Amino acid sequence: MDPNGSIDDKCESRLYIGNLDLRITEAALLKMFSPFGKIVSEDFLWHTRGPKRGEPRGFAFIQYSTNEEAKLAMEKMHGRLACGRPLVVRLAGEKYMLETADNSTKAGGEGHKLHLTGSSMGQTSRSAKIAAIKNKLKSLEEGSRTKKQKQNDDIS
Structure with missing residues (x-):
């Protein structure tokens, strides 16, 4: 958030992608989301401890260069099936809210x-x-x- 209390551009262009099948790789995720705009960064989360160490956690974050690209990707990909599971795609800060x-x-x-x-x-x-x-x-x-x-x- 900026000092004026509004959500900054970074939050509105960063997407949370959840309900990922464990077979989906970082490369496959980038391939699915790249048609909607320029991806600035991607965080694919992995288990770092315990018996599942090194396995995907089932969610990731993708940052687009503009809010419009992020919104387009969210509209087109939310609910779309990937490996038989519907993707959950929303703005990154939204899950907390x-x-x-x-x-x-x-x-x-x-x-x-x-x-x-x-x-x-x-x-x-x-x-x-x-x-x-x-x-x-x-x-x-x-x-x-x-x-x-x-x-x-x-x-x-």
Whole structure:
């Protein structure tokens, strides 16, 4: 994020590619995504520890030279089958925002979930992000108050 609070160009041109079959190689991934524009960088993630060390983790990141190229690739490749599995393609920062929205809804019971649809995906307003964080904090505070009241009732 830049000092003005808007998402910088790098975030909007960097894609998260998930649900990759373990047979897909870096070269195959680049070949699938290169028709949509100039790929500036690619991060294909591997397990670095444990019994799966050296095996692909099932997701990667691709950075395009422009936001338009990234959006085109996202539109064309999201849901497309690769080795029998539908690819998950979205802006790199979006995964965190979706998880935050899900967690705040689960924790609060009646929390407000962020609605991300169509072309607005990845362009969630700053105020919507703040609202999601406030809902999460509120639900945590309410949960701790309930526990304290129970403890006080038990003592009495």
